[in-house]
Amino acid sequence: MSEIFVVIEHRLGEIRDITYEMLWKAGDLSEKLSHTVTAVLLGHEVDPIAENIKDRADKIIIYDDERLKNFNADISKEILAGLIEDLQPEITLIGNTSWGAELAPALSVKTGLPLATDCIDIAFENGKIIAQRQMYSGKIFSNVSFAKSDGYIFTIRSGVFPKDKTGDRQAEKIQKDFPAPDRELKKSFVEFVETAAGDVDIAQADLLVSVGRGIGEEENIAIVKELSEALNGILSCSRPIVDKNWLPKYLQVGTSGKSVSPKVYVAVGISGAFQHMAGLSGAGTIIAINKDPKAPIFRTAHYGIVDDLFKIVPALKEKALAAKKG
Ligand SMILES: Cc1cc2nc3c(=O)[nH]c(=O)nc-3n(C[C@H](O)[C@H](O)[C@H](O)COP(=O)(O)OP(=O)(O)OC[C@H]3O[C@@H](n4cnc5c(N)ncnc54)[C@H](O)[C@@H]3O)c2cc1C
Incomplete structure (x- = not known):
């Protein structure tokens, strides 16, 4: 056998x-x-x-x-x-x-x-x-x-x-038994370095608003952060945003970032690559904003808005602020 x-x-x-x-x-x-x-x-x-x-x-x-x-x-x-x-x-x-x-x-x-x-x-x-x-x-x-x-x-x-x-x-x-290698090993372990914990823990958040590469420029992240604040949520992101040093690693969702389990996850300008979605298996409702109707994220999202994020995000923020005011 x-x-x-x-x-x-x-x-x-x-x-x-x-x-x-x-x-x-x-x-x-x-x-x-x-x-x-x-x-x-x-x-x-x-x-x-x-x-x-x-x-x-x-x-x-x-x-x-x-x-x-x-x-x-x-x-x-x-x-x-x-x-x-x-x-x-x-x-x-x-x-x-x-x-x-x-x-x-x-x-x-x-x-x-x-x-x-x-x-x-x-x-x-x-x-x-x-x-x-x-x-x-x-x-x-x-x-x-x-x-x-x-x-x-x-x-x-x-x-x-x-x-x-x-x-x-x-x-x-x-x-x-540990078999002695028959040649000199080329690699040795140096040290284990924990990634920075950061001042927020996205793994504990109930509502995450996540920004992806669709945001285009670093300075545009501010509009997504404002939406997260208007919704009393926390800002997170996909990996390219971290790779560009626009946001810290501890805000990254996905296989090489964190697994999160918010009740609501709003994905802004995120395509839905598997490595990102794997971090969302514990999420409740997923809402995607993406201008490409064929973006893979729409296969998983519970609600989808197919439109330009620069139009939708400010409009959602205004709605959230108006709702707060009562
Ligand atoms: C080993 C490995 C580990 C990885 N780990 C992770 C991980 O932990 N987390 C992670 O996120 N990725 C990870 N990745 C990378 C992953 O494969 C994808 O490359 C990444 O998730 C893509 O990020 P994104 O969706 O932000 O960007 P993109 O795939 O470039 O998507 C951008 C989206 O924005 C949309 N868009 C553009 N402009 C607008 C607009 N004006 N309005 C609305 N929508 C717009 C586009 O239609 C597109 O769908 C990993 C990759 C590897 C190989």
């Missing part, structure tokens, strides 16, 4: 959500393929992590060593490549995260196994394994098939599968 490997992602002792999501998908695939689910856990003092996921896997292979305390793609690649050679899993799942972006391509080269990155689903058609991906900010879905191989590696996008935290499996734990 072949195996499905899930590379367990954790940071500072906390299991990342992507781990639960991959374990869910591995469980789903294992039922269809009659494969077993093997969690591969690299780290130091990782017993609590293994305990936490033991009902979601059939086997947990644990490498527990001081040298694995912090993620190092170089070491992880060496260990995983050896394990893949030994156990020949048909499928290896890795998070499409900063970990996975570093690890998966190097692992693919080292093992010679094909890799599909940023997958939103994995399926089987006529006995062939198919990875589903998105292109052009979610406007196009593509199905990727592979030449026949002994195994396949996939990186999985955050937020696409349920993150059920309980299951009915009973994993056997297998401790392995």
